[in-house]
Amino acid sequence: MKPTLVYVVTAARSIKLLDGQLAFMAQYYDVHLIASSGEQAQDIPADIMFHALDMEREISIWKDMRAFVQMLRLIRRLRPAIINYGTPKASLLAGMASWFWRVPKRIYTLRGLRLETMTGKKRQLLLTIEKLISACSHQVLCISPSLLEKADELRLVKPEKLAIAGAGSSNGMNMTKFDAQQQASTLSPFREGAQVIGFVGRLTKDKGIDDLVQAFQLLTPDFPNAKLLLVGRLDADHGLTEQTITQIQNDPAITLLDYQPNIAPIYHWMDIFVFPTYREGFGNVAMEAAYSELPVITTNVTGAKDTIIPNKTGYLVPPKQPEAIRVAIAKLLCNPDLRREMGSAGRMRIIHDFQQETVWEAILQQYTGIKKEEQTCTKLSNPKQTS
Incomplete structure (x- = not known):
């Protein structure tokens, strides 16, 4: 028994x-x-x-x-x-x-x-x-x-x-299931040549959304083809500033998608994944992004920092610092080879450890x-x- x-x-x-x-x-x-x-x-x-x-x-x-x-x-x-x-x-x-x-x-x-x-x-x-x-x-x-x-x-x-x-x-991570889900047919809303910075998760202050939106505003004058893709729901008690909400609603370069039951194929729309959270247990979305061969930019906070190998699979930035996020994104947008190297290394790490x-x-x-x-x-x- x-x-x-x-x-x-x-x-x-x-x-x-x-x-x-x-x-x-x-x-x-x-x-x-x-x-x-x-x-x-x-x-x-x-x-x-x-x-x-x-x-x-x-x-x-x-x-x-x-x-x-x-x-x-x-x-x-x-x-x-x-x-x-x-x-x-x-x-x-x-x-x-x-x-x-x-x-x-x-x-x-x-x-x-x-x-x-x-x-x-x-x-x-x-x-x-x-x-x-x-x-x-x-x-x-x-x-x-x-x-x-x-x-x-x-x-x-x-x-x-x-x-x-x-x-x-x-x-x-259930890689067999994730691989099958990534085969689903999805039509990207972005034109060829767009440089897509992605985020997946709840849209709240604790997830660093204020910082990400501000970093994107700082970035766009130098990268006119940059797009920001936010995938997730706006919590009732989100805590975001009115400026952030207005920017998300009115900026044509920002795309907001509600919660997606199958998120796997949407990672393929992205060039970079940013996870600017203030605290985590681990950070499953960063794991999924790395497995999808995306370089990951995340914050040097509990749980999140364990999802990458700094400077090998992505970049660690201080929390609550939009300028640091902007600098990290700019480095990767300017270097496609580095993006591919980091993405490949990230995928191999997820396969080996998780x-x-x-x-x-x-x-x-x-x-x-x-x-x-x-x-x-x-x-x-x-x-x-x-x-």
Whole structure:
């Protein structure tokens, strides 16, 4: 009989963060998933048991208390050997509930630190919550090297409890699926000769959109063929300046596309990818852009800086500095050979370090404490296996 492994995420839409991983782990464990109900639950493999437990993303005292009681009952019934929780609300509820029942191995997948861009009492509250979740956990599994460093700097937990699976990322990249998606027929809105600078993600202040738009304004007098492509939705609480919104709406050189269910072929429209974020856990869109052979310009901040090799697969720039972004873009626009070299090097790095199977094996090692090679050697040394 397989031991029970439980994953917990807050919203059903977060199931995409575990694409393929649940089925992989089902080879070794009886896998269960706890999340709020939603359409995405239909995509869960048939051999994974799904448990709907509605959780609010924001603080809601009475709803949170009710969800906590339900979580206590569910974990008591499932009796997992290992529980892995990620995303803030799910981690708080599942961390406390699994600590209460003394689940043998409690893993907190730290996907990012929202508190990095907060100040005052809200920052202190978020820091306290992170420390509470970490205290309930046997291990804090950070999804990037710099996120681990930041967690250690903030003293979220004792250093020996911090870990990272492989080179980072929470789930790696499904390259077979991405390659197939890139074959989709899409018509570029840009004329031949356009130099397209691209961004994919939520259009918010924390993603550095104010800085990117300002950098583009500084760039265009010297590069009249430059175009800016923004792919993503404008959050209700975006925090962007009125000047930025006006520029996006009125500048004919800026193209805004809403969220795209298949983003893969759109990377082919771009010459350069810019990811000017203020904080990340890792930065999956930068990984996708690099795999698409684009040079990546990103900021020297937690999580984002791990997505490139500086000066080899792209450029690191200081956060909140539009002029630095402009300079980096200009260098690449002036040098097509350098763009190709960086793009090729970026793709090779993603293939080497971030294939899904590579990441899953590294996570499995965190669960078992035994490397795959060691498991193979154990089987070969067992007389029953060789007779």
